[in-house]
Amino acid sequence: MSTVPDTLSITFAALADPTRRAILERLAEGEATVSELANPFSISAPAISRHLRVLAEAGLIEREIDARWRICHLRADALRGAHGWLETYRRHWEDNLDRLVEFVERTHAGDTDHIKRTAGARRKKP
Amino acid sequence: MSTVPDTLSITFAALADPTRRAILERLAEGEATVSELANPFSISAPAISRHLRVLAEAGLIEREIDARWRICHLRADALRGAHGWLETYRRHWEDNLDRLVEFVERTHAGDTDHIKRTAGARRKKP
């Protein structure tokens, strides 16, 4: 435990598990107790408990104590950061200008130096 | 076990590291060689090489061999799945209807049984 991970890393790490994503999907339909969340899975209760702890520490869920039960609900605004990060790259798969540029760069390889080559000039010019 | 992780888990796991995200951010500006990508970081070349392998296996980058150099470019459409998953939960942080429902549930706790309680009736009615 040398360096504490940043928020975005914690969020993405929390989402990088199918069980936790399934829990969030279930929670998107509405609040639920821990045993209700554990029900669809074949893993043990402590395993679920730890998944919930990860989600809670990532700020993705909240646990409210109701007598013997812990009622979990979604705190989806913690997903905003991750969504925002991905949103930055949206144009790279939606904007076909990129495909055009890429096409020009590939096919007219030699004479495209007017196009920004961020990798700089590496190849020797014949 | 050796159960192979699903695509979404692989994508999120690849994004759950600040070095790899920085590499993608750099790559969003344009293609780059491995050493150019490694330049801003203080970690060793093999460490960078493995980060790139993770990104490549997640389908987030492509490596093209150019003589001695490996030129990396972004393959952002692999982010589409992750983006799409998050998009599902957008309304939970953007729609203030949810905040209203939550407010009613909390403040009028006793007499909101007409509101869908997905967790079922657990608490004893006084």
Added chain:
DNA sequence: CTGTCGATTAACCAAGTGGTTAAGTGACGG
């Protein structure tokens, strides 16, 4: 008070991750 139920913590284990250094590979430049 005692037993039980929902949930968590503790202790442990196998496997994975991120870093290191050292060695290997393929393409040039001289």
Added chain:
DNA sequence: CCGTCACTTAACCACTTGGTTAATCGACAG
């Protein structure tokens, strides 16, 4: 042909992760 450059692979290490079982805790029913 030999050395170097760009990069990867191999072997190793500390630490984390996801799972287990056993023990624990608090709220309640009897």
